[in-house]
Amino acid sequence: MTGDSARARGADDFLRLTGQVPEGVWSAPGRVNLIGEHTDYNDGLCLPIALPQRTYVAAARRDDRRLRVRSAQQGAAVEIALADVRAGQPGGWAAYVAGVLWALDREGYDVPGLDVTVDSDVPVGAGLSSSAALECAVAAAVSDLAGLHLLETEPGRAALARACVVAENTIAEAPTGGMDQHAAMLARDDEALLLDCRSWESRLVPFDLAAHGGALLVTDTRAAHELTDGQYGSRRDECRAAAAELGVGSLRDIEPAGLAAALGQLTSAVLRRRVRHVVTEIERVRGSVAALEAGELARLGRLFDESHASMRDDYEISCPELDVATETARSQGALGARMTGGGFGGSSIALVAATEVPATAAAIEAAFASHGFEPPVSFAVRAGGPARRED
Known part of the structure; x- marks a missing residue:
């Protein structure tokens, strides 16, 4: 499946789920770590690149502080009140979506309820960070829909990455470090990202x-x-x-x-x-x-x-x-x-x-x-x- 078809399918599924056109479509990449494995949670260095393969989310705001989300890869829709999101709730793949809203809300941002549909050409379960791609695509959507403007600067993108790490660790209960989310938010075409997982400083390295x-x-x-x-x-x-x-x-x-x-x-x-x-x-x-x-x-x-x-x-x-x-x-x-x-x-x-x-x-x-x-x-x-x- 190409990125264009995944993007289109996400928007089409949104129309079927809600009967409305989404307010936008956002995406984030999977990643390959060139080297530096299991160093992130040891405050070390790593060197990932973002993949061309991406996860796409179509989204629109709701006025009832609820999340409704459906994935083309997973089937049935999941719905939950934002106030009910906690560790292990919702379970499964939807935790990565709900966790992002929960983490940003916890940081004091005014996070609305959302309708979300997901489609992806990042292989799931392949060690290519499909979970972080999902989290970061959702975070990008929330930033725009809630008027947070965090995608516009590198510090803002880093803040979104950190919120996604908290979401994955706390709500999805996956004890990962922070490399994947920072790669999805900060990487660039034809460059690798040298990431210091102690300071979270980064710089780009040519990779052509x-x-x-x-x-x-x-x-x-x-x-x-x-x-x-x-x-x-x-x-x-x-x-x-x-x-x-x-x-x-x-x-x-x-x-x-x-x-x-x-x-x-x-x-x-x-x-x-x-x-x-x-x-x-x-x-x-x-x-x-x-x-x-x-x-x-x-x-x-x-x-x-x-x-x-x-x-x-x-x-x-x-x-x-x-x-x-x-x-x-x-x-x-x-x-x-x-x-x-x-x-x-x-x-x-x-x-x-x-x-x-x-x-x-x-x-x-x-x-x-x-x-x-x-x-x-x-x-x-x-x-x-x-x-x-x-x-």
């Missing part, structure tokens, strides 16, 4: 692989990916435990030069592995920025490979499908490949020559078939733009 004859191949492995199943939260808890044992505020406080000493203080082998991943991953983000700014794609590829090995062995968040996808891409000549996103399924990325995209995708599909996995979906992407009003 085509200028170097390269491409970023994303493979949705179709392996189940769910951030509320406890595994993601357990990694976050382990990092907190390690920081407490080391007497630091967060694992960001451990410099690479002090890593060996820090590991020697930890009594748990599991915590040693977790700390080693976080500290070295933050350093790989710095190296990746330097590689991109110098146009050194081979160096970037090596960092991708090191990152995947760290996530597989130290953070233990990979899975057979992700390992096969990355190994196959390398065997086809990719400069580097790694899993992306929260892990335990989802997607991988590979740095490949633009001319090799079809052959690499075909090789990954064949490798999956030989392992008895579900067929993957691979596609090349460029860095896309942030949340915006479409009409």
